[in-house]
Amino acid sequence: MISFALTEEQTQVRDTLLSFATSELATRARSADEARLSPSELLDTAWSLGFTALSIPEDCGGGGAPRSLVTSALMLEALGYGCAGLASAAFASMLFVNPLIDLGSEEQRLRYLPEFCGEKRRAASLALHEGAPAFDPARMATRAMRDGKGWVLTGTKRLVPMGEHASRLLVLARASDAPGLAGIRAFIVDSDATGVTIARDSGTLGLTAAGFARVELAQVRVPADDVLGDGEGADIRPLLASLRIGGAALAVGLARAVIDFAIPYAKERVAFGEPIARKQSIAFMLADMHIECEAMRWMVWKAAAEADAGRDAAKASVLAQDYVNRHAVRIADDGLQIFGGHGYIRDLPPEMWLRNMRVLTSHDAIAAA
C-alpha cells in the first residue's frame, strides 16, 4: 500500500529540527557564511538535541531508535531549510556514525560509537570526494594497499566537512582490483595517525560554513579490523545510496526555503502598479519552482523508502540525486531573480542560497547527467 503519511515520531523529529533550523541556523547563516566558520556554541546546541546518538544501539549507549532513511531525509530537509552550510557542519559526525551503525561490525560499533553518546560534542567526518569533477569509483585515486595483516592508505581527499575538527574519519579508498564500486572499501582512520595531514580547503563559493578540508593521506597505517564491516570489509554501495539521498534532501530543504522567502516578497513588491506576483512571468516562475521542489521531494522520499524497505536503493537514489542536481539550481536562481538587484546583494539570503545550492548540487552532476 502506498502512503505519504509520516509516523508520529517522524513528524516530531521533523518539527523539532525545523524549529531548530529556523531559530538557530537561519539566523546565523549569513554571519557564518562570511566568517566561513560555524560558531562552536551553535555546534554545542546542535549536539545537545541528541540526534547523533539517536540511532546508536542501546548496548553502545545510544537511543536505539531504528535507522530509517526516510527519517534522515526528513531531518536533512528540515536542516537544509535553515542553512545547508551550518547543517553540514553541525551534523558532520553523523557521516561517520551512521555508516558504523549500518555497516560496522559488532566490535567496531562497541569500540567507536560509545564516545558519540555523551554530552560532550565529538567531531568526526567522512572523506569521500577527491579532486576529480565527479565521484567516479573507477577513478578513485586513494588506494588502500595490503600490508601484512593491515592496510596502508595513500591519497588526497577533498571537501571533508569539519575536517579540521574531526577526531576520526571514515575514508573511502580503492582496496582491490575488483571493478567499480566492488573494489572500494571504507576505513576508520584516526585523524592523529602518522601520515594524516588536514588543512582547510580554500573554497569561497558556497557552503562555506561547512568547514571543508583537504585530507592528505601519506602511507597511513590502518589495522586490519578498521576496514568498515566484517572481515574483508562491507560493500559500500548502501552507504553511497544514503549519501545521495541525504545530499538531495538537504537541497530540497534549501529549495523550499528559497520558495517560502520569495512568495511573500513577490506579493509585496510593487512594479508597474501591482505586486510582481500578479505578473504571469513571476507567478509562473513561482509555480514552476513549487512543482519542481515537490517533484524533487517525492523522488528523494521514494529512494529513502526503498532503502527502508530493505531493497537496493542504488538506482532510486541516483535518479533522485540526478533529478535534484538538474532542477535545484534553477529554483535558487529564479529565487534570486525575483528579488532583482536586491537578490544580488549580500544582505538578503537569495545570493547565498544560490552559491550554496551550486556547491551542493555540483558534485556528481555530470556523472548523473
Next chain:
Amino acid sequence: MSGFSAALRAHIERAREWGRNEVRPAGLEADRNAAPLPADHPYFAKFVDFRRRHPSPAEDDTISEGSAVRMAVLNEENAYWDRGMGVAAPGPGLPAAIVAALGTPEQRERFLGPFRGAKEPRWGSFALTEPGGGSDTAAFRTRAIRTDRGYVLRGSKCFIGNAARADWVLIQANLDPEKGRAGQRAFFVEHGNPGMTGIKIEKKMGLRAYESVSFILEDCEVPHENLLGGEQPARTSQSSAYGATMGSLNTTRVGVAASAVGLARSAYDETLDIAKQSGSIKSARVRDRLEAMRRRLRAAWLMTLRAAWKADEKIPNIVDASMAKVFAAETAHELATVGMEIVGLEAGAGDCLVEKLFRDAKALNIVEGTGQIQRIIIARNLVGLPR
C-alpha cells in the same frame, strides 16, 4: 558577414594583452578582497596612462566598422578578462552619451571636458534605480523642487555604479510628478555635496571590483546650471531625460550583451582548460556539454553583433538589442553554471575562475533591464503584449 577590419583587430589585440596582464589580476585582487579597488589603486593610474597612449577605438578614424560594433567587440574582449573591472574603469561611463546628446554646450564642457586627456583617474555615474523599484522607471519617487537658488533633490537611490568616487552623479528625479514619466529630468550632483548622504557601498555576490552605491538625497541642493539640458522645459518625449535614457539603452543593452558574451567565453575557455587538465574531456558526456556551450556562445555573439550592426546602419534595433541582452546574459549564467559542474569540486573547493564567473554572471540578467523586462519589450513588439 565578414571579418573585422585590420584596424579594429589591432585594438582587440592590444585590449587582449592589457586584459591578460593588468585587468585579470586586478579583478581577482578585488574579488579576493571582497571590495572594489580603492580609487588611488595603481591600476587606475596605469589605466589612465594606457588610454593616453592608446586612444579608444571610438576615436580611431582608420576603423571602418561603426561605433556600435566597435563598442561590442571591445566590450566583449574587456569582459573576457574581467567584467567588474570594465565597469570600474575610469571615465564618464554610461551617462557620457546622454550628456553629449542632451547637455548644453556649457554642461558638456563642464562635466565631460575634464575627462578629455585627463591625467588622473576620474569617474562619472548615473543614478536611476531606487530602493522601491528599478524596473518600473516611471514610478521613481525622487523629487526635484525648484527654488531661487537652484533645485532641491529628495529621495534615495541604490546600486549606483561608481557613485561614491565619481566627480558627479547624474541623478534622475521628477520635477513635475503630475506629468508622470515626462516630468523626469536629470541633475548633476557633484562629489562632496552634503545633501548626498548615507553613502553605503553594497557587498555583492560578484562583480566586486566596482562600487555599487546606495545613498539618500536629503534636501540635496544643486544650482540651476546642473539641470541636464538647461531650464527650458522639455517639449517632446525625445528631449526629456526619460526619452534620452530609453533611447540610449538601445546601444547600452548591446554593450551589456557583448560583455555577457565575453564573460561566457571566459567561462567556456576556463572549463575547457580544466577538462583537459583533469582528463574529464575524455568523457563523451563532458565533450557533448562543452560542445553545446560552444554553440550557444556563438549564437549569443552573432545575435549581439547583429544588434550592434543594425544600430550602426540606423535600422531600428529595439527587439534585437533586447534579444541579445537577455540571451547573452542567460548564456553567461548558463555557461558558468554548467562549467561549475564540469570542473566540479575544484570550483567549489578552491580559487577557481569559473567559480568567480558564476557569481559575476548572475548580475547580467538583472542590470540594464531584467530578463523579464527584456521579454516584455520583445513580446510587446512581437505580439502586442500590453504594458
